Amino acid sequence: MGSAAEQTYREVMTIEPPAVTTPLEQFSRDFVFGEVWSRPGLSRRDRRWVTLTCVAAADAPGPIEDHVYAALNSGDIELDAMLEFVLHFAVYCGWPKASHLEMVIARQWHRIQREQGREPAPWPVLDNATLGPNDWEARLARGVEEFVDVNLVPAPPAETPYRHAGILNFVFGHVWQRPGLTRRERRIITVACVAIDDSPTPLTTHVGSALRSGDLTKAEMxxxxxxxxxxxxxxxxxxxxxxxxx
Amino acid sequence: MGSAAEQTYREVMTIEPPAVTTPLEQFSRDFVFGEVWSRPGLSRRDRRWVTLTCVAAADAPGPIEDHVYAALNSGDIELDAMLEFVLHFAVYCGWPKASHLEMVIARQWHRIQREQGREPAPWPVLDNATLGPNDWEARLARGVEEFVDVNLVPAPPAETPYRHAGILNFVFGHVWQRPGLTRRERRIITVACVAIDDSPTPLTTHVGSALRSGDLTKAEMxxxxxxxxxxxxxxxxxxxxxxxxx
Amino acid sequence: MGSAAEQTYREVMTIEPPAVTTPLEQFSRDFVFGEVWSRPGLSRRDRRWVTLTCVAAADAPGPIEDHVYAALNSGDIELDAMLEFVLHFAVYCGWPKASHLEMVIARQWHRIQREQGREPAPWPVLDNATLGPNDWEARLARGVEEFVDVNLVPAPPAETPYRHAGILNFVFGHVWQRPGLTRRERRIITVACVAIDDSPTPLTTHVGSALRSGDLTKAEMxxxxxxxxxxxxxxxxxxxxxxxxx
Incomplete structure (x- = not known):
């Protein structure tokens, strides 16, 4: 099992596998790399979204650095998509951990530029036009539509600040509609976030709609x-x- | 939208708003500062309790430093109240994160003293008398009373160590009765803590009693x-x- | 691997292993039961403390019921020790999840009594004398001593409510000194709690002192x-x- 697991480690982490000296390292090598990352049925990019969500939510300093580096360095995830991921993650797992994640991304991206002997490419510039329509009526109406489209149930009445300013104006009125990640990718990230969170209703809702929409098959789930x-x-x-x- | 959001940022964080270069920063500026902090209906001090609970629970190193600094530097929260908050937070979100939070508070408080060119004011001294009655029967009886008063339901029998030594002796027998924070403030902090924690019964109980007691209106909630x-x-x-x- | 893993499952969970139909169930059977629970180097009771801490902290409704049942039904953990565990867990992972855990313990204990066709044994009665010395000076002095003994570093000055009313009066002034769990068991539970919590300093401190005290060997850790x-x-x-x- 050793050498196939090592090869998977090398491909996923983009570094040479270190020597294994503890039960945890052994298990990680044999099981996580040897038997999980190597499975068919989900692309490596998709597995990265699950992994990145887990390490960012766990706020585990070492693993965040390692997996952000590996995701960018492998070319599996581009800088733009990674930064878009941070926003989606912030919405579901909270802004404080997202803020730490984003500092790590900047650090690892600069490290990769240096390692590759490149002038750091200019950081992507954001256009305010990407913030979407700023007519509130239109935005809320579009939020209702997107809510239905994503959740496959009617939108709730906008009768609390959480739903009005939050869910319909911002989460569905803007975030889910942004380019940069596909809806299927947003579903994978959301499923991992609500699983970490473990509030029963969001968990059931997002897993159910991911399957019923056809965006994810049961085997992928x-x-x-x-x-x-x-x-x-x-x-x-x-x-x-x-x-x-x- | 930019300039009102920037002004709110300046008032809340007590520093100049940095340039925005990522989707997360854009979101934070426009939505969190532009549309959440600026809302009426809850004082800035109350919003700080929610924010501090969230960043401390997320164990997000950067945001903890920034929000502790901002809360103290703005004058919205005094050092004594902040330290009282740490104890309440420890009870509901666990002692380890509270321990980290308290180190940050000491560090940021010293920074503020330095920035203002002051001799560090002497640290507040605590009197053992603040620990309350030290007769166990009296303390437990008072704990039962406080439990009923806060939760608006009968106290459970003290038949487990958790309830006896913990809930009735310490949490309601002492912590909720301490001065330094109002009961309404303890409710806001507790609601945020149980929302993070996501155990259904404590969540329902604390949100329900906060509303039924009249300490928080539905609009504030x-x-x-x-x-x-x-x-x-x-x-x-x-x-x-x-x-x-x- | 199947049948050894099934036998371990039967011994740990105290029920017949259900059929395996998903990748997760397969992994759980083969890996968690086949390769982790079956390892030497840590007793089954000790592994239960780690497991119970993890499922209680995750707020995972099904696993909490299953593991509480299994721990009590196997006889590995007595009701008294289980209830003592709840208090220790409350301190490090917060009271709300402890409250849910305790409800599950009562429910599963009654279920076991019924399944065994017994009259429910009377619930243990707690004596106020177990709350320890009720002279504040003596209690704080003893708290300082216990802090040093457990952490192997000097106690912090009692200059904040968190340290004064909390750490020295309650956590070390009382909880760590209670009978019902050995100090070594409290260390195992604490190590799992601070690992869940992810604050760097408490994690390093508790893992380090568990090893340096000799209460846990490196191989056990x-x-x-x-x-x-x-x-x-x-x-x-x-x-x-x-x-x-x-």
Whole structure:
């Protein structure tokens, strides 16, 4: 098992596999790399979204640096998509951890530029036009539409600040509509976020609509559940598993 | 939208708003500062309790430093109240994160003294008398009373160590009775903590009693829900929202 | 691998292993039961403390019920020790999740009594004398002593409510001194709690003192790291691992 697992490690982490000296390292090498990352059924880019969500939510300093580096250095995820991911992650797992993640991304991106002997490319410039329509009526109407489209249930009445200023104006009125990540990718990231969060209703809703929309097949969801469990543990993994079985 | 959002940023964070270069920063400026912090319906001090709870629970190193600095530097929260907050937060979100938070508070408070060119004021001295009655029977009896007063339901029998040594002796027998924070402030902090924690019963209980006691109006709770969601994410925010609608 | 893993499942969970139908269930059976629970180097009771901490912290409704049942039904953990665990867990992972855990313990304990056809044994009665010395000076002095004894570093000055009313009066002035769990068991539970929490300083401190005190050997800690990672995931597991390697 050693050498196939090492090869997978090399491809995923983009560095030489270090020597294994503890039970955890052994397990990580044999199981996480040897048996999870190497499975078919989900692309490496998709597995990266699950992994990045888990390490960012766990606020695990070393793994965040390593996986951000690996995702960018492998070319599996471009800088723009990575920064778009941060915003989506912020919405579902909170802004404080997203802020730390973003500092890591800048640091690792500069490291990669240096390692490759390049002049740092100019940082992408954001255009305010990307913020979308600023006519509130239009924005809320479009938010309702997007809510229905994503969740496959009617939008709730906008009768609380959470729903009005938050859900309909911002989350569905803007974030889910942004370019930079496909809706299927936003679903994968959201599923991992709500699994970490483990509030029952969002978990059931987002797993259910990801499957019923056809954006993710049951077999893909099963892979997400396993990959998530390896990175965020069985305790939460089982709740995600149960939501996917409903 | 830019300039009102920048002004709110300046007032809340007590520093000049940095340039925005990523989707997350854009979101933070336009949505969190431009549309959440600027809302009426909840004082800036109250919004700080929600924010501080969220960043401390997220264990996000940068944001903890920034928000502790801003809360103290603005004068919105005095050092004594901030230190009292740490104890309350420790009870509901666990002692380890509280320990980190307290180190940050000491560091930022010294920084503020230096920036203002002051001799560091002497650190507040605590009197053992503030620990309350030290007769166990009296303390437990008072704990039962406080439990009922806060939760608006009968106290549970003290038949487990958690309830006996913990809930009735310490949490309600002492912490909730301490001066330094009003009960309303302890409710705001507790609501944010149980929303992060996401155990359904404590969430329902604390949100319900905060409303039924009249300490928080429904409109104030709605503002807490939105502010919390902006900082800790919409996944947990939705569970809090649902608890407030019951 | 199947039948040894099934036998371990039967011994740990105290029920017949259900059929495996998803990748996650397969992984759980083969890896978690087949390769983690079956390892030597840590007793089954010790592995239960790690597991119970992880499922309780994850707020995973199904796994909490299953593991509480299994721990009590196997006889590995007595009701008294389980209830003592709840208080210790509350301190480090917060009271709300502890409250849910305690409800589950009562429910599963009654279920076991019924399944065994017994009259429910009377619930243990607690004596106020177990709350310890009620002279504040004596209690704080004893708290300082216990702090030093557990942490192997000087106690901090009691100059904040968190340290005065909290750490020295309650956490070390009382909880760590209670009978019902050995200090070594409190260390195992604390290590799992601070690993979940992800604050760097408490993690380093508690892992370090557990090792330097001789209460846990490095080989035992390695087993804890692996067992923890299986239940709470690699993202947090790696931070625990790194703390143990320092």
């Amino acid at each position: 099963d892979e997400i559940v396993l990959h998530f469990s390896a990175y965020y543990g069985f305790a939460k993994g089982e709740a995600l598993h149960d939501a996917a079985e409903k | 709605d503002e807490i829900v939105l502010h919390f969601s902006a900082y800790y994410g919409f996944a947990k925010g939705e569970a809090l929202h649902d608890a407030a609608e019951k | 390695d087993e804890i790291v692996l067992h923890f990672s299986a239940y709470y995931g690699f993202a947090k597991g790696e931070a625990l691992h790194d703390a143990a390697e320092k």
